[in-house]
Each structure stands twice: as C-alpha cells, then as structure tokens.
Amino acid sequence: MSRVADTIIIGGGVVGCAAAYYLAKAGNSNVIVLEGTKSIGHGGSSRNGGGVRQSGRDVRELPYAMYGIKNLWPNLSEELGVDTEYTQKGNLRLGKTEEHLKKLNTLASNAQSVGLDVRMVDAKEVKEICPYLADDIIGASWCPTDGHANPLTTTLGYYKRSLEMGVKYYTDAPVKELRKIKGKVRQVVLNDGTVFEGESIILAAGYESREIARTVGVDIPMTRLIDEALVTEMQPHMFDIMLGTAGGDFYGHQAHHGSFVFGSDSGYEVVTDMKDPSAMETNSLTLSASCRAIMSYVPALKDAKIVRSWAGWLDNAFDGVPFISRVDEAPGLILACGFTGHGFGTAPAVGLMLSQMVAGEETVVDISALRYDRFKPIR
Amino acid sequence: MIDIQEKLKEIGPYVEAPDDYMLVCRCEEVTKGEIRKAVHEGFFTIEEIRRYLRSGMGLCQGQTCGKLVKGIVSRELKVAPTEVEPAVSRAPMRPMEMEILAEDGGVAHE
Ligand SMILES: Cc1cc2nc3c(=O)[nH]c(=O)nc-3n(C[C@H](O)[C@H](O)[C@H](O)COP(=O)(O)OP(=O)(O)OC[C@H]3O[C@@H](n4cnc5c(N)ncnc54)[C@H](O)[C@@H]3O)c2cc1C
Numbered sequence: 001m002s003r004v005a006d007t008i009i010i011g012g013g014v015v016g017c018a019a020a021y022y023l024a025k026a027g028n029s030n031v032i033v034l035e036g037t038k039s040i041g042h043g044g045s046s047r048n049g050g051g052v053r054q055s056g057r058d059v060r061e062l063p064y065a066m067y068g069i070k071n072l073w074p075n076l077s078e079e080l081g082v083d084t085e086y087t088q089k090g091n092l093r094l095g096k097t098e099e100h101l102k103k104l105n106t107l108a109s110n111a112q113s114v115g116l117d118v119r120m121v122d123a124k125e126v127k128e129i130c131p132y133l134a135d136d137i138i139g140a141s142w143c144p145t146d147g148h149a150n151p152l153t154t155t156l157g158y159y160k161r162s163l164e165m166g167v168k169y170y171t172d173a174p175v176k177e178l179r180k181i182k183g184k185v186r187q188v189v190l191n192d193g194t195v196f197e198g199e200s201i202i203l204a205a206g207y208e209s210r211e212i213a214r215t216v217g218v219d220i221p222m223t224r225l226i227d228e229a230l231v232t233e234m235q236p237h238m239f240d241i242m243l244g245t246a247g248g249d250f251y252g253h254q255a256h257h258g259s260f261v262f263g264s265d266s267g268y269e270v271v272t273d274m275k276d277p278s279a280m281e282t283n284s285l286t287l288s289a290s291c292r293a294i295m296s297y298v299p300a301l302k303d304a305k306i307v308r309s310w311a312g313w314l315d316n317a318f319d320g321v322p323f324i325s326r327v328d329e330a331p332g333l334i335l336a337c338g339f340t341g342h343g344f345g346t347a348p349a350v351g352l353m354l355s356q357m358v359a360g361e362e363t364v365v366d367i368s369a370l371r372y373d374r375f376k377p378i379r
Numbered sequence: 380m381i382d383i384q385e386k387l388k389e390i391g392p393y394v395e396a397p398d399d400y401m402l403v404c405r406c407e408e409v410t411k412g413e414i415r416k417a418v419h420e421g422f423f424t425i426e427e428i429r430r431y432l433r434s435g436m437g438l439c440q441g442q443t444c445g446k447l448v449k450g451i452v453s454r455e456l457k458v459a460p461t462e463v464e465p466a467v468s469r470a471p472m473r474p475m476e477m478e479i480l481a482e483d484g485g486v487a488h489e
Contacts, residue, residue: 039426046430152430163421169383233438233474282470284483291481305474307440
C-alpha cells in the first residue's frame with residue numbers, strides 16, 4: 001500500500017471530494033483523500049440546505065460563485081453520473097418590514113456592482129413568482145440565476161466519480177498533525193501514527209482545519225457554530241425556487257422527491273448549552289422556532305409533517321468568507337476552510353480552483369482576497 | 380482506517396442476484412439490487428447508502444427496513460452485521476405537523 005501521493009486532501013466533504021475530482025479530471029489522479037469519520041460527507045456537506053446561490057454573498061465570493069453557476073453546475077449531473085438535482089429557478093429573499101427591504105437593497109446593489117442580475121421586486125411580483133407566500137410580505141430581492149441542488153448526491157457523486165478515476169480514499173482516518181520536512185509541509189500523521197506523504201497538502205477539514213493547521217504554526221481565524229435543518233414528508237409539487245428571508249430566520253426549497261428542506265440558525269443558546277459539542281444535537285427550541293418562521297412566510301405548509309431534523313457545524317471565518325490560500329510560512333500547504341455556512345453552492349468552483357493551485361496554474365477567477373493573512377496589519 | 384480501494388478489491392465485483400428486484404425500502408422504493416450495487420461502488424456505511432439511495436429516508440425513517448438494509452450491506456462487505464452501524468435516529472419521534480411542533484418552546488399561549 002502506497003502512502004505517498006502527489007496530493008493529500010484532508011477531509012472528505014464536498015470541497016475535498018470536488019478537489020479530488022477536478023485533479024483527476026486534469027490528469028493528476030495520484031491523489032489520496034483522508035476522511036476522519038467512517039462516512040464520506042459526514043460533516044456539513046450532507047447536512048446543509050442545498051442552496052446554490054450568488055445573491056446575499058460577500059462581493060469577494062461572488063466572482064467564483066458566479067463562475068460555478070455559469071460553467072460547472074449545469075453539466076455536473078452528467079459529468080458525475082449521479083443526479084445532483086440541480087435546479088436553477090431563482091431565489092427570493094423575502095422582507096416584511098422597511099428595515100428588511102433596506103438590508104436587501106444594500107445586498108442587491110453590492111451584487112449588481114460586480115455584475116450579478118439581482119433586483120428588488122414588490123409584493124405583487126413576489127406573489128406572481130410564488131403564489132404560496134404570505135400576504136404580509138412587502139417585497140423581496142430576486143435573483144433568477146440562483147437555485148438549489150441535492151448536497152447528499154452531489155458530495156457522494158464527486159466521491160464516486162473520482163474513486164472511479166483512480167483517486168485513493170481512506171475513511172476512519174482522522175488526521176492529528178502535519179509535519180514539515182526541510183521547511184516544506186510534506187507529512188500528514190493520523191491519530192494512530194500512520195504517516196502519509198505528499199507534495200501538496202489540501203486542508204479541507206471544516207472547523208477542525210484550525211487545529212490541524214496549528215500543528216505547523218498556522219492559525220486560521222475562525223470559530224464554529226451549529227446550524228439546524230429539517231425535512232417534511234413528500235408534498236404535492238408547489239414551487240421550484242429557493243426561499244430565504246432578510247431576517248435570516250429560515251431558508252429552503254422543495255426537493256425533487258417532494259419533501260421541503262429548510263434550514264435555520266440555532267441561536268447562541270444552543271451552542272452554549274451543549275454539554276458535548278461532538279454530539280451535534282438538534283434542539284426543540286430551534287425546531288419549533290423554525291416551524292413558526294416557515295409558517296409565517298409559507299402558510300400553506302402548516303399541515304406538512306416534519307419527518308426529521310438534524311444539526312451540523314459551520315466553520316465560521318471571522319470576516320465571513322473562506323480561506324482558499326497557500327501559506328507563505330508553510331509551503332506545500334493549501335487551505336480550503338472557513339466556508340461560514342455557505343460553502344456548498346461554491347464547492348464545484350472551489351474544487352476546480354484548488355486543483356489549479358496544485359498544478360501551479362492561475363485560478364479561474366482572482367481569489368487573492370481570500371488569503372489566510374488578510375487580517376495582518378499593513379505596515 | 381479503511382482503504383476503500385483495497386476493500387473494493389477484497390469484496391469483488393457486483394454480481395446480479397435473482398432477488399435483486401425485491402423492494403427493501405417501501406417508503407422510497409429502493410431495491411435490494413440497488414443497495415448491493417451501491418456497496419460495490421464504494422458506499423460502505425448505512426449513512427452513505429441512505430444519502431445516496433434514499434433508503435430509510437421516507438415517512439417511517441427506516442423503522443421498517445433498517446435491519447434488512449444492515450443485513451444486505453454486511454453480507455456484501457463480508458462482515459458481521461454487528462460491525463455495520465445503524466443510521467442515527469433523530470427528532471421528531473413520529474412525523475408531526477409543523478403547526479403542532481410550532482407550539483413548543485415559544486412564547487406561552489395566553
Ligand atoms: C445546517 C446547515 C445548512 C447549510 N446550508 C447551506 C446552503 O444552503 N448553501 C450552502 O452553500 N452551504 C450551506 N451550508 C454550508 C455547507 O454545508 C458547508 O460550507 C460545506 O459543506 C463545506 O464543505 P467542506 O467539505 O468544507 O466541509 P465538511 O463537509 O464539514 O467536510 C469536512 C470533512 O473533514 C472531516 N474531518 C474533520 N476533522 C478531520 C480530521 N482530523 N482528519 C480527517 N478528516 C477530518 C470531517 O469529518 C468532514 O467530513 C450549510 C451548513 C449547515 C451545517
């Protein structure tokens with residue numbers, strides 16, 4: 001068994017698996033992926049709300065969010081041989097107060113400034129786009145090129161396809177530390193002492209990336225937060241758009257098989273009350289609050305039955321955008337973490353750019369704003 | 380540590396069986412053959428298989444087929460059923476209307 005490869009990827013989430021796929025696609029299939037748990041996609045990648053959106057994003061993220069939606073998502077199912085259920089029917093971000101509309105307006109004009117087609121719509125147009133919404137919604141932002149996809153099949157699709165292409169995967173392989181050889185990060189050591197070695201090391205282990213990077217003296221300014229989601233039983237087909245709110249109380253969509261998937265913020269009570277952070281439990285407080293929020297925007301769903309609820313970790317970067325970056329003090333290491341609760345929609349573009357960084361090529365869009373040292377004071 | 384490629388070699392290729400057409404997950408209509416095939420595509424855990432095929436994701440949340448799926452997966456992997464971890468159960472215990480769930484934990488009703 002060879003434990004040496006050109007590229008070692010730490011973390012078998014959608015980002016790690018996508019990077020592996022695009023590396024293999026470019027002919028660099030000498031890649032090893034190390035997933036800490038027994039299941040590929042055990043982290044946020046299988047727990048998220050499936051939003052594939054550009055609207056509402058920081059302008060530093062928009063160029064690659066837009067690139068992925070234009071160039072990668074449309075053919076992804078075909079490429080991977082798995083139905084990703086990608087649906088591009090637009091995103092309504094709803095407002096009920098003047099305060100909400102002001103916030104939406106700012107987000108919209110920021111996005112327009114980098115060329116995204118997003119505009120404000122009034123109550124009447126909201127109803128035309130989606131007749132099931134509540135009467136007290138006074139306006140919304142509308143981004144017709146946003147959408148949603150199935151995060152489960154997308155993540156596992158990247159895994160399956162790259163595995164077929166020769167990428168080596170190890171599960172139940174938790175990484176403990178990185179080691180430098182002659183000044184270059186080369187070795188990846190598991191909890192059980194097994195050592196892997198690679199020319200390039202991509203660190204895509206979600207929040208845990210912080211601890212792993214610290215073993216070579218690099219600190220990534222991020223924290224973790226829990227987010228929750230729920231799914232209803234199958235419903236008759238109602239709409240294909242993605243919904244969100246200016247207040248951020250919930251977001252979601254109707255999946256292809258008929259269930260509605262909604263996500264929501266847990267609030268700080270849940271995090272501070274949690275006895276064992278690794279348990280990742282849902283809290284009935286959040287579940288009920290989500291139901292109230294959803295019904296107040298989509299009253300038609302009041303009788304829909306919830307069949308399951310779950311939680312997942314977010315790797316929150318202190319300024320809300322990820323770290324996709326080489327590290328000056330640790331050559332060989334490439335960071336891909338800090339996705340701050342919206343790294344699913346951008347995963348194809350991020351995976352592609354990571355493969356380009358490994359190959360020493362220029363990335364499809366400029367991501368220098370996502371460098372790890374962006375917090376450094378300028379002297 | 381599980382070496383996926385090694386394990387795939389060890390269990391050999393997927394071979395069609397006469398009862399592959401059998402429905403195992405009735406809620407989501409997943410057949411025995413689909414589950415068997417998924418194992419040979421590299422999906423070794425119940426968690427991965429349910430996410431890939433939707434087995435156990437319907438109204439009963441796997442209460443009916445959970446054991447059956449476990450048996451099929453362990454046979455394909457050539458391990459004891461006890462080595463295959465079941466899917467995690469999560470709230471609510473039984474499917475429940477949003478309107479009813481919404482009454483919990485909020486501001487008390489007057
Ligand atoms: C409830 C919820 C809703 C969300 N909704 C959306 C949405 O609608 N749209 C959107 O774009 N994004 C959304 N997100 C965010 C999105 O899920 C993540 O940004 C994305 O999945 C990040 O992918 P990843 O591969 O970086 O992380 P992960 O999927 O977390 O993958 C990291 C992997 O690394 C593994 N790992 C950890 N430690 C180690 C170690 N020491 N050694 C080896 N492996 C290790 C983990 O087990 C995990 O599999 C949501 C997240 C949550 C939790």
